[in-house]
Amino acid sequence: MIKEIGHTTFGRRIGIMVGAGHVPGINAVVMGAALAAGKLGWEMVGIRDGFDGLLHPERYPDGGLVTLSPQLIETLDPNAAGLLGQAPRVDPFHVRQVNDDMVEEVDMSDALLRKLQAENIDAVVAVVGGRGLSILYKLHRKGLNTVCVPRSIENDIAATSVSFGFNTALSVTIEMLDRARQGAQSARKIGVVEVSGDQAGWLALQAGIAVCADVVLIPEIPCDLQAVAARLRDKVTARRPWGLVVVAEGATFVDGAKPEAQPSSLKASLSPLATGDASDHVIRRSGQAAETVASRLQLSIAEETYPLVLGPWVRSGAPTAIDRQLALAYGAGAVRGINAGTYGTMVAFVPPDVKFVPLAEAINKVRTVPRDSEFIQIAHSLGIFLGREL
Amino acid sequence: MNPATSAAPLSGIVLNIQRYCSHDGPGIRTNVFLKGCSLRCKWCGNPESIAFKPELSYDPKKCTGKAACGACLKAPFPEAAFYVVEGAEDDKVRVNWDLAGECDEALASLCPTGALEMFGKRMTVDEVLSEVEKDESFYRSTKGGLTLSGGECLLQLDFSAALLKGAHERGFNTAIETACNVPWAYIEKVFPHVDTVLHDHKLTIPERHKKWTGVSNERILSNFKKAYEAFPDIDFVARTPLIPGINADEEHIRAVLAFIRPHKNVIDYELLPYHRFGLGKYLSLGVVYELDDYKTPSDDLVKHLQSIIDEAFGRTGR
Numbered sequence: 001m002i003k004e005i006g007h008t009t010f011g012r013r014i015g016i017m018v019g020a021g022h023v024p025g026i027n028a029v030v031m032g033a034a035l036a037a038g039k040l041g042w043e044m045v046g047i048r049d050g051f052d053g054l055l056h057p058e059r060y061p062d063g064g065l066v067t068l069s070p071q072l073i074e075t076l077d078p079n080a081a082g083l084l085g086q087a088p089r090v091d092p093f094h095v096r097q098v099n100d101d102m103v104e105e106v107d108m109s110d111a112l113l114r115k116l117q118a119e120n121i122d123a124v125v126a127v128v129g130g131r132g133l134s135i136l137y138k139l140h141r142k143g144l145n146t147v148c149v150p151r152s153i154e155n156d157i158a159a160t161s162v163s164f165g166f167n168t169a170l171s172v173t174i175e176m177l178d179r180a181r182q183g184a185q186s187a188r189k190i191g192v193v194e195v196s197g198d199q200a201g202w203l204a205l206q207a208g209i210a211v212c213a214d215v216v217l218i219p220e221i222p223c224d225l226q227a228v229a230a231r232l233r234d235k236v237t238a239r240r241p242w243g244l245v246v247v248a249e250g251a252t253f254v255d256g257a258k259p260e261a262q263p264s265s266l267k268a269s270l271s272p273l274a275t276g277d278a279s280d281h282v283i284r285r286s287g288q289a290a291e292t293v294a295s296r297l298q299l300s301i302a303e304e305t306y307p308l309v310l311g312p313w314v315r316s317g318a319p320t321a322i323d324r325q326l327a328l329a330y331g332a333g334a335v336r337g338i339n340a341g342t343y344g345t346m347v348a349f350v351p352p353d354v355k356f357v358p359l360a361e362a363i364n365k366v367r368t369v370p371r372d373s374e375f376i377q378i379a380h381s382l383g384i385f386l387g388r389e390l
Numbered sequence: 391m392n393p394a395t396s397a398a399p400l401s402g403i404v405l406n407i408q409r410y411c412s413h414d415g416p417g418i419r420t421n422v423f424l425k426g427c428s429l430r431c432k433w434c435g436n437p438e439s440i441a442f443k444p445e446l447s448y449d450p451k452k453c454t455g456k457a458a459c460g461a462c463l464k465a466p467f468p469e470a471a472f473y474v475v476e477g478a479e480d481d482k483v484r485v486n487w488d489l490a491g492e493c494d495e496a497l498a499s500l501c502p503t504g505a506l507e508m509f510g511k512r513m514t515v516d517e518v519l520s521e522v523e524k525d526e527s528f529y530r531s532t533k534g535g536l537t538l539s540g541g542e543c544l545l546q547l548d549f550s551a552a553l554l555k556g557a558h559e560r561g562f563n564t565a566i567e568t569a570c571n572v573p574w575a576y577i578e579k580v581f582p583h584v585d586t587v588l589h590d591h592k593l594t595i596p597e598r599h600k601k602w603t604g605v606s607n608e609r610i611l612s613n614f615k616k617a618y619e620a621f622p623d624i625d626f627v628a629r630t631p632l633i634p635g636i637n638a639d640e641e642h643i644r645a646v647l648a649f650i651r652p653h654k655n656v657i658d659y660e661l662l663p664y665h666r667f668g669l670g671k672y673l674s675l676g677v678v679y680e681l682d683d684y685k686t687p688s689d690d691l692v693k694h695l696q697s698i699i700d701e702a703f704g705r706t707g708r
Contacts, residue, residue: 103604363486
């Protein structure tokens with residue numbers, strides 16, 4: 001790929017790709033980018049399933065690229081599933097291949113750049129999360145003209161105050177927590193609800209505040225479960241025999257312990273179907289924090305606790321008005337960045353402006369909840385316990 | 391996939407050479423681990439052996455941090471490959487594994503604390519055999535010798551064949567650890583130089599084999615059967631890495647026994663209870679270990695399954 005634009009403003013052909021994992025509002029980004037490109041007289045094409053549409057076109061009978069014509073964009077439903085699909089992993093530097101029954105990881109980054117050039121795509125809007133930003137940065141250093149759009153339901157991407165997808169996830173989480181609270185009230189138990197947030201606790205904290213949870217546990221504040229139990233003993237009484245604990249999946253503990261799944265080896269070993277069609281074992285990526293907190297609290301308090309995991313539920317559904325606007329703005333903003341030649345950047349919302357942040361400043365950082373965050377103060381004011389006395 | 395070339399002197403990528411081993415073939419042995427594997431077993435205990443190329447590893451315990459060192463935070467290390475987290479409890483370096491992959495041995499050697507190291511290095515056949523020869527007296531007194539392991543040692547075809555041939559020429563016993571997930575021609579070239587073949591029966595059913603290792607086992611089973619018949623003088627020892635919930639059950643053990651027992655040169659069937667020793671290596675490579683929640687099989691279960699094998703081999707009181 002050439003770093004110089006090498007084209008007149010009119011008649012450019014640019015691409016858009018989406019990284020792994022669905023986030024509500026992706027179609028709106030595509031719409032925003034396509035409309036902005038159309039206004040400049042450019043053609044915009046969507047690459048299916050990350051970069052797979054280019055790297056493996058043979059998998060797509062209708063072609064690995066989607067021409068985002070005005071007709072298609074006008075009828076595109078911003079609430080529907082992503083038009084361009086997703087690949088489970090977007091990393092052209094390590095593409096797993098099976099040739100002659102032998103597995104290997106192949107660097108297809110050069111092939112990707114050649115294919116983009118062959119398709120006359122001279123710049124790419126990349127809608128990616130934190131990991132994807134590093135990959136796109138690496139591709140940019142190899143010559144790819146790109147402007148990235150940050151997407152994260154956890155709002156953990158640095159250098160932007162908000163990623164699209166977060167507001168929808170927050171709204172759905174609040175709705176689910178309301179239901180969990182009703183369930184806890186009627187069952188007279190303590191619900192422990194795990195929400196997304198591996199390194200950043202924004203979703204747990206903001207949703208927990210919205211529903212006035214009793215306790216919110218976030219990765220940024222290692223929690224003392226004995227202190228949590230003491231707080232619950234105070235709050236859960238005969239007159240109020242229920243409680244609600246919100247725990248981020250990456251919650252940490254003062255004693256350094258990590259959430260652990262219950263061992264299932266013996267049960268699995270005795271399974272008569274262990275080599276048959278079924279297996280006891282599944283690869284689990286979530287649920288361990290809620291299980292750990294619920295079971296450890298159960299040892300310290302009289303009331304029954306039960307774990308719930310929202311997990312990927314909050315990744316789906318129609319985007320909220322805020323996310324829809326943000327996604328459209330980010331899509332259009334990325335095209336503006338390409339037009340200005342600000343490659344190797346991420347479009348960011350730095351109130352009140354939309355800016356272009358160099359990728360090197362956006363990677364290797366996580367936007368975490370600072371100790372002096374206003375949300376921490378709000379939680380204190382509402383009597384929400386954050387896992388230990390601060 | 392074979393990085394060894396015909397250029398002289400013949401060389402290959404060696405992960406590690408381990409002396410005084412006693413479990414991978416007869417007598418006292420030197421195990422030579424070669425890099426590169428054609429399977430992706432989710433329980434793999436040697437993740438550093440999977441890639442063919444030497445690769446970077448990072449041990450945070452050895453890192454002294456930005457203030458005391460910070461060597462990797464500036465050139466010639468790749469920009470943004472290493473970083474520190476502002477506001478973290480320590481100033482130890484973190485690795486962006488997507489960007490640090492370009493680091494080679496020369497760069498890793500610039501880390502003064504040894505926190506950055508490379509897994510694997512290129513060695514010639516003579517260099518490896520010189521190491522192996524150091525324990526010649528032990529081999530003679532115990533009928534031991536060289537064991538090639540991996541990864542999948544058969545993938546470094548010419549290198550493996552030359553090492554085994556060289557060991558034979560020196561009078562050492564030779565053994566290989568293999569899953570035999572290679573074309574038959576590879577086996578034909580290497581097995582004439584092997585005395586003992588330790589071979590993995592990981593899963594019995596092709597679909598499940600594909601789920602947990604990345605490929606079906608149809609070619610593997612075909613290779614095993616052909617090898618049993620084509621090389622009657624080799625001692626074959628079947629092995630199963632025993633992983634609860636995946637293959638640690640009677641059904642699998644009996645299926646393997648049914649496969650191997652008609653062949654008299656399959657002299658034993660060993661169980662290798664799953665362990666988590668590889669977990670730290672995943673961390674040092676920046677790779678997610680998908681079986682993080684898994685436990686080792688219980689002693690009772692292993693004893694029970696071992697008793698089935700002993701019975702099939704006509705052994706009692708073991």
